[in-house]
Amino acid sequence: DGGITQSPKYLFRKEGQNVTLSCEQNLNHDAMYWYRQDPGQGLRLIYYSQIVNDFQKGDIAEGYSVSREKKESFPLTVTSAQKNPTAFYLCASSIKGAEETQYFGPGTRLLVL
Amino acid sequence: QKEVEQDPGPLSVPEGAIVSLNCTYSNSAFQYFMWYRQYSRKGPELLMYTYSSGNKEDGRFTAQVDKSSKYISLFIRDSQPSDSATYLCAMRMNYGGSQGNLIFGKGTKLSVKP
Numbered sequence: 001d002g003g004i005t006q007s008p009k010y011l012f013r014k015e016g017q018n019v020t021l022s023c024e025q026n027l028n029h030d031a032m033y034w035y036r037q038d039p040g041q042g043l044r045l046i047y048y049s050q051i052v053n054d055f056q057k058g059d060i061a062e063g064y065s066v067s068r069e070k071k072e073s074f075p076l077t078v079t080s081a082q083k084n085p086t087a088f089y090l091c092a093s094s095i096k097g098a099e100e101t102q103y104f105g106p107g108t109r110l111l112v113l
Numbered sequence: 114q115k116e117v118e119q120d121p122g123p124l125s126v127p128e129g130a131i132v133s134l135n136c137t138y139s140n141s142a143f144q145y146f147m148w149y150r151q152y153s154r155k156g157p158e159l160l161m162y163t164y165s166s167g168n169k170e171d172g173r174f175t176a177q178v179d180k181s182s183k184y185i186s187l188f189i190r191d192s193q194p195s196d197s198a199t200y201l202c203a204m205r206m207n208y209g210g211s212q213g214n215l216i217f218g219k220g221t222k223l224s225v226k227p
Contacts, residue, residue, distance in 0.1 A: 004156075040121060042201065042217035043157075056211060090156055099205055099213050100145040100164075104156035 003027065004105035006091050011110045013078065013085060021076045021108045023091030029103075030096035032074035036060060037088040037107075046089075049074055050096050078110060086112050116140055119202055119218030128227050132189040136202035136218045139183065143216075144207040146178050148187045151199045151220065160187070160200075192225045199223070 004025045013019045025032065031050045035043040045058030049068040063082025068074055074093075078085045088109050092102040119136045126132055134148075145164055149157035163169045166180045175188040185204075189196055199220040206212050 006156075040219060042117070042119075042219045043203075043215075044217075045214055048214065058211075058214065088154075092156075097209065097213075099215060100147055100162045101159060102215065103159065104149075106156045107154070109154070 004091060004093055004103060006089075006105040006108050008108060009106070011108055012113050013110060014113050016080045018077055018079050019110070021078070021089055021091075021110070023074045023076065023105060024072055025074075025091075025093045025103075025105075026072060027093055027103065028071075029093035030071065031094045031099070032068070033092040033094075033102065034058075034064070034066065034074070034076045035090045035092065037090060043090065046076065085110055116216050117202065117204060117218040120221055121219055123222040123224060125224045125226060126192055128192060128194060128225055130192050130225070132192050132196070132223060132225075134187040134189075134200050134202075134221050134223070136185050136204075137183055138185075138204055138216075140204075140206070140216075141180070141183065142206045143204040145205045146176070146185045147203040147205075147215070148174075148176055149201040149203060151201060153198075157201055194225045194227050197224050 007022045033048040034046040047066045049055035065077045090107045091105040094102045147162040148160045151157040169176045173190045177186045199222045201220045202218040203215045
């Protein structure tokens with residue numbers, strides 16, 4: 001089955017700790033995205049990558065970092081500099097240039113202890 | 114002024130009703146218009162997208178775009194309890210790079226009662 005997987009489903013972060021969210025896809029898509037969703041809010045773009053070894057900041061990149069070493073993988077690190085990290089994080093992928101057809105993973109819910 | 118406006122609801126309808134969900138937008142350069150369905154605590158699922166103006170139908174779902182009014186709609190016929198979810202509209206310009214990124218509405222929560 002082709003699709004996007006995210007792990008873990010729930011993640012707890014302590015103060016001052018960096019945590020990494022995993023995103024893997026087997027759709028052979030070049031482009032991958034990270035979004036943040038807060039209650040009652042639309043999705044906001046954190047980072048995106050259209051090709052391996054290249055990525056761009058989205059609207060709310062501060063306090064986050066990413067890497068794109070493999071086509072299939074686009075991990076997101078929430079650093080200690082992100083002061084309000086509690087949210088639902090969604091990873092998506094698409095064919096490059098076809099951003100209108102993004103496929104989403106099941107999401108990771110990040111909570112602060 | 115927000116780029117994409119969407120009434121958050123909640124919207125409650127009886128089973129079998131016709132549901133109308135809507136978004137308005139301010140950027141006349143938007144060319145692609147998407148509707149996503151999101152069940153509670155799940156990732157969004159793309160229902161359909163439309164390029165420029167016009168209608169598109171897929172089973173019980175019909176998407177309409179009126180670019181002159183900057184208004185898009187999603188109609189659900191013969192609504193079912195399984196349609197209960199949050200519906201997100203999204204839009205993008207027909208450009209590459211950051212200008213082609215999706216802009217989302219906040220979503221409308223729909224409840225279909227048996």
